[in-house]
Amino acid sequence: MTTTAKALLRREMMPHILCPGCGHGIVMNTMLRVLARRYDNLNNVALVAGIGCSSRIVGYIDANTLHTTHGRALTFASGLKLARPELKVIVVTGDGDGLGIGGNHLIHAARRNIDLTCILFNNETYGMTGGQLAPTTVREAFTTTSPAGNTEPHFDAAALATAAGASFVGRGQAFRPDALEEVLERALDHRGFSFVEVMTDCTEYFGRKNSLGGGSDLLFTQSRSDEEVSRDLSEWPSLRPGEGWQVRETQPIGVLSEDSRPAFEESLGLPGYKRKET
Amino acid sequence: MELIQGNEACARGALAAGLKFFGGYPISPSSEIAEILSSRLPRAGGVFVQMEDEMASLGSVIGASLGGLRAMTATSGPGFTLMQEHLGYASLAEIPCVVIDVMRVGPSTGVPTAPSQGDVMQARWGSHGDRAALALAPASVAEVYDLTVQAFNIADRLRAPVVVMFDEVIGHMREGVELVPPRPEDIWRRPDPVGPPGSGHRAYAPNEEGVAQMPRFGDGYRFHVTGLFHDERGYPSTNAELVRQTLERLERKLAPVPFWLPPEKYRLGDASFVFVAYGAVSRVAREAVDRLREEGVAAGLYRPRVLWPVADAQLREDLAGAETVVVAELNRGQWVDVVARALPRSIRIVSHGKSGGEPVTTDELLAAAADLQPRSVKSS
Numbered sequence: 001m002t003t004t005a006k007a008l009l010r011r012e013m014m015p016h017i018l019c020p021g022c023g024h025g026i027v028m029n030t031m032l033r034v035l036a037r038r039y040d041n042l043n044n045v046a047l048v049a050g051i052g053c054s055s056r057i058v059g060y061i062d063a064n065t066l067h068t069t070h071g072r073a074l075t076f077a078s079g080l081k082l083a084r085p086e087l088k089v090i091v092v093t094g095d096g097d098g099l100g101i102g103g104n105h106l107i108h109a110a111r112r113n114i115d116l117t118c119i120l121f122n123n124e125t126y127g128m129t130g131g132q133l134a135p136t137t138v139r140e141a142f143t144t145t146s147p148a149g150n151t152e153p154h155f156d157a158a159a160l161a162t163a164a165g166a167s168f169v170g171r172g173q174a175f176r177p178d179a180l181e182e183v184l185e186r187a188l189d190h191r192g193f194s195f196v197e198v199m200t201d202c203t204e205y206f207g208r209k210n211s212l213g214g215g216s217d218l219l220f221t222q223s224r225s226d227e228e229v230s231r232d233l234s235e236w237p238s239l240r241p242g243e244g245w246q247v248r249e250t251q252p253i254g255v256l257s258e259d260s261r262p263a264f265e266e267s268l269g270l271p272g273y274k275r276k277e278t
Numbered sequence: 279m280e281l282i283q284g285n286e287a288c289a290r291g292a293l294a295a296g297l298k299f300f301g302g303y304p305i306s307p308s309s310e311i312a313e314i315l316s317s318r319l320p321r322a323g324g325v326f327v328q329m330e331d332e333m334a335s336l337g338s339v340i341g342a343s344l345g346g347l348r349a350m351t352a353t354s355g356p357g358f359t360l361m362q363e364h365l366g367y368a369s370l371a372e373i374p375c376v377v378i379d380v381m382r383v384g385p386s387t388g389v390p391t392a393p394s395q396g397d398v399m400q401a402r403w404g405s406h407g408d409r410a411a412l413a414l415a416p417a418s419v420a421e422v423y424d425l426t427v428q429a430f431n432i433a434d435r436l437r438a439p440v441v442v443m444f445d446e447v448i449g450h451m452r453e454g455v456e457l458v459p460p461r462p463e464d465i466w467r468r469p470d471p472v473g474p475p476g477s478g479h480r481a482y483a484p485n486e487e488g489v490a491q492m493p494r495f496g497d498g499y500r501f502h503v504t505g506l507f508h509d510e511r512g513y514p515s516t517n518a519e520l521v522r523q524t525l526e527r528l529e530r531k532l533a534p535v536p537f538w539l540p541p542e543k544y545r546l547g548d549a550s551f552v553f554v555a556y557g558a559v560s561r562v563a564r565e566a567v568d569r570l571r572e573e574g575v576a577a578g579l580y581r582p583r584v585l586w587p588v589a590d591a592q593l594r595e596d597l598a599g600a601e602t603v604v605v606a607e608l609n610r611g612q613w614v615d616v617v618a619r620a621l622p623r624s625i626r627i628v629s630h631g632k633s634g635g636e637p638v639t640t641d642e643l644l645a646a647a648a649d650l651q652p653r654s655v656k657s658s
C-alpha cells in the first residue's frame with residue numbers, strides 16, 4: 001500500500017450524508033482501498049460525479065473532485081480528460097443518473113472508447129429523491145412511484161455498455177467487496193472506456209418498500225444465484241445460494257468483457273497516447 | 279482586406295484568443311463555426327470534439343476549462359435552451375467558458391434558419407435561479423471577431439460563462455474585414471491561485487474583483503467543485519446568509535463589463551429621437567438616423583454591445599437628452615423592458631419589435647419615426 005484509505009478521506013467533509021446501512025459506503029471504501037494501493041496521493045486523479053446519493057461520495061475523497069449536473073458527469077469528464085490526458089479520470093454515477101437522465105452520454109462515451117473509468121452504483125432506485133422507480137428497478141418491485149409494483153422491464157447496465165462499445169465491462173457487488181476490488185483494479189488498469197456496474201443497496205427506500213430488512217439483510221439479497229456468478233476472476237469461489245427476496249436478481253459478477261481497441265485519445269494523438277490505427 | 283462571414287470571424291476570433299477546446303453539436307445557423315474549428319483547432323494544438331447533444335457540448339467545455347484550457351461551444355436557439363442548466367452550473371461553480379448563440383426564429387424548431395434576436399431574454403433568465411448573466415452582441419463581422427476575443431478575456435478574468443449572441447444575418451453575412459489579432463498583452467488571464475496547495479488553500483476565496491481564485495485541476499490543489507452552493511473551500515453549504523452573499527458577489531463581479539465594452543453612441547450628442555438597437559437591427563437603425571438627420575430630425579443611435587448585465591445608471595445618463603426612444607429589435611420586444619426600467623417616465627419609450635424571420639428595414643424604421651412625429655433639430 002502506498003497510502004491508506006483513511007488518508008484519502010476529506011475528514012473535514014464528515015459526517016457524510018449516507019443513511020445507516022446504505023451499501024454505498026462499502027463501495028466507497030473499496031474504491032478508497034484500491035486508490036490507496038495505487039497512489040501516494042490523488043493529485044493526478046479526478047473524480048467526476050453526477051447527482052444522487054452515490055455521486056455525493058466524490059466530495060469525501062481528497063482528489064480533484066467535480067460534482068456536476070444530473071446525468072452529465074461523463075460529459076464534464078470527457079472534456080477534462082481530453083484537456084488533460086495525463087489525469088486519471090474516474091466517473092461515479094448512479095443508475096438513475098447514468099442510465100436514466102444520462103443514458104445517452106453513457107452510450108456515447110462507451111462508443112468513443114474514451115480512456116476513463118465509469119463506476120455505476122446500481123441500487124435499483126432513485127434514493128436521493130425518495131425512492132422512485134428507476135430504469136433498473138426489476139419488475140414487480142415497489143417504489144414510491146410504482147405503488148402496485150413495477151410493470152416495466154429493467155436495463156442491464158453492463159450489457160448496455162458492452163453493446164455501446166465499452167472496451168472493458170465488469171460488474172461487482174457491495175456484498176462482495178473482495179471481488180469488487182479486483183474488478184476495480186482491472187478497470188483502472190485498462191486503457192479505454194472501462195465500465196463497472198456495482199450492485200449496491202438503498203436500505204432507506206428500496207429495502208423498506210420491499211420489506212427486505214436492514215442493511216445486512218439487503219446485502220444478502222445480492223447473493224441469490226442460480227447461475228455462474230463469477231467470471232474471469234480466478235480466485236473467487238461461487239457465492240452461497242440466495243436467501244434474498246425473489247424479486248431481485250443476481251447477475252454475473254467479475255470481468256465480463258475486455259478488448260484492446262484504441263482509446264479515443266490514441267485516435268486523436270493526444271500527449272501520452274501513441275497514435276494507433278482505428 | 280478579406281471577405282468573410284460572421285461565423286468564420288467567430289471561429290477565427292476564438293483561435294486568436296487561444297481557444298484550445300471546442301465541444302459542439304451541429305445546428306443551423308451556427309454550424310460553420312464547428313466546421314471551421316474541426317479542421318483548424320487540431321492544427322492549432324487544440325481538441326475538437328463533436329458531442330452527442332448540447333448538454334454534453336457545454337458539459338465537455340466546462341470540464342476542459344477546469345483542466346485549464348480556453349473552451350467554447352456554439353449553437354442556436356434550440357441548443358441554447360438545452361445548455362441553460364450548464365450555463366447556471368458554470369455561473370455558480372465559476373468556470374470560465376464561451377457560448378456562441380447564432381439566433382434563429384423560435385420558439386421550438388421555429389423557422390430554420392431565419393434570423394431573430396429572440397434569445398435575448400433566454401440569455402438573461404433561461405437558467406433557473408437568480409443567475410447573473412453575461413451576454414455580448416456584435417453588429418458586424420469584424421466585431422464578431424473582436425467580441426469573441428473579449429468574451430474569452432472576460433470569461434477568464436471574471437471566471438464566468440460569457441454568451442456571444444448574434445442573429446443569422448450577422449452569422450452568414452459576408453463583409454470585407456481587416457482582422458487584427460490581439461497582442462499578447464491584450465489577453466487577460468484567470469486570477470492566479472493564492473498560495474501553495476495545502477490544507478489552508480481556499481479555491482473559492484474571492485479576489486478584490488469578487489472572483490474565485492481557483493487553480494486548474496491536476497496542479498496538486500485537490501479541491502472540490504460543485505453546483506451546490508458552497509463555502510470558500512468549495513464544500514456544500516445550505517447556509518442562507520452564504521447563499522445570499524454568493525448571489526450578490528456573482529452579480530457584483532459582472533457589473534464592470536458594460537463599462538469595459540461601452541455602447542456605441544452614433545450622432546447621439548444632441549439627439550432627442552433615439553433608436554436603441556443591437557446586432558443586425560442597429561445597422562438599419564444607423565441608416566435611418568442618417569436619413570432622419572437629412573430631414574432635419576435630431577436623431578441618434580444607441581447601440582449596446584453588452585446586453586447583460588445592464589448598467590441602469592449608464593443607460594440613464596447616456597439617454598438623458600432623449601425625448602423619444604424607439605427600441606428596435608428582431609423579436610416581439612425583449613430588451614425594451616430593460617430600457618423602460620432604467621429611464622425616467624418623462625421619456626417616451628416605444629417598442630419596435632418584429633418577428634417572423636424577415637429582417638427589420640430602414641423604411642420600416644422611418645415609417646415608425648414618422649408616426650411618432652419627432653421634433654426637428656431647428657425647433658429644439
Ligand code: SF4
Pocket residue numbers: 017018019021022023024053123127128201202203204205206
Ligand atoms: S437514500 Fe438510499 S441510496 Fe441514498 S444514502 Fe440513503 S440508503 Fe443510500
